[in-house]
Amino acid sequence: MHKFIEVLPDKTSLISRALSLTVEKIKSAIERRGQCTLALSGGSTPKPLYEALAEQSLPWEKIHIFWGDERYVAVDHPDSNQLMARQAWLDKISIPAANIHPMPTGAQNPAQDAQTHEMELTQFFKVKPGDFPAFDVILLGMGDDAHTASLFPQTDALKVNDRLITVGNKDGQPRLTFTLPLINQAHCVIFLVAGESKRPALAQVFAEVASETIYPSRSIQPQGELFWLFDQAAGAELKV
Template sequence: MNQVICPDLETLTTQALMLIQKRVFASIDQQGRATLALAGGSTPKRLYQQIAAQSWPWHQIHVFWGDERFVPPDHPDSNYQMTRTAWLDRVAMPGSNIHPMPTVPLTPTAAAEAYEQELQAFFALQPGEFPVFDVILLGMGDDGHTASLFPHTAALQVCDRAVTVGQKGEEPRLTLTIPTLNFGRCVIFMVAGANKAHAYTQVTASQPNGEQYPAALIRPQGGDLWWLVESTILER
């Protein structure tokens, strides 16, 4: 695990940008394209705005999402909508390179199955294989959840699919599964806010409780794991 402590969110964002850019360009050099699974929430919004100001080879970059709230794509709570506003609508990325998770009018189960099929087709997967993203960007809630993998929910047990239905209380969400996240070549957590301090301590403990703090279950198999952490989290 690589840990970078940042004094503020702006520095954290700059660190994330540099790390992602390095991985994106390396992936394009090696395989002609780069695949990213994006996070929602407030912390990465500034990062997406900074990415939009870059001159990257957009036609060689494909973006997916690690999770999505089950709302229409133009809803204010949509991770996809936030990313479009902050980044994607500001650059000349081909529409075919943008792969949002489907939501309504499908049922959550049908939407998860549809995204699973899209991943299988894009990555040319054989039965039992998982997609391998070049970069996976994650956040963490003050309860230790990441993507839409919440404590003590059924989604934590799904190990035979790339996509499943997560549950935040009564609210269904779509999420990549733990095996999918652990196949990432570079997994980056961006964590800001003093309210995350307790969860961060538990997640990074020597023997964490993954059922209680799901972010602890993200341990890439052969990929790099980065925790970019605002210093207020360590000021316990």
């Protein structure tokens, strides 16, 4: 793994750096393999990145969009990660509908929908059941509790190492999420972290010794590149 840590002066600089890095990784994946597989994160931090990506001129037909996690709500629900990305970005570009691969949330059964999406990924990436495909780029955020995707502290989802997709749990609310081994198979993972409220968790994520069960973002160790991008408010106190 190659790890890179960058503290940018402010949120605007953070988004600008994330944009240039994401575009660079998209283009290099297309050059290498003729397409790019990109998994998105939810939350408020990446929304301006998606709005900026909508202004880019990229070969959208060669880019496939996925989500690293999804709240278990209808597609048109205000909390939907898919809805946010569509409104900020995907509805504004000429990307083929078949290139957008949302997590299904309509079966009234999160475990069943997790299994359905796992089969979709297995078929798309042409891997054998039980094998983990390698995404080109996975975008992640981090909560004040050090969770990432829907891998929350001290939850069962953290222990799942034989599945691509599992059910996460936030205060009794189910979510679908990539598992740790799926994230860690990626060629490139990019964290976007903003805000002073993240500092206590980050101190533990970057501490020499701390619990991965209590601070799940510590467990993100992809086989490729790992970029941590911070604004000054989040990253000012980091000892790395």
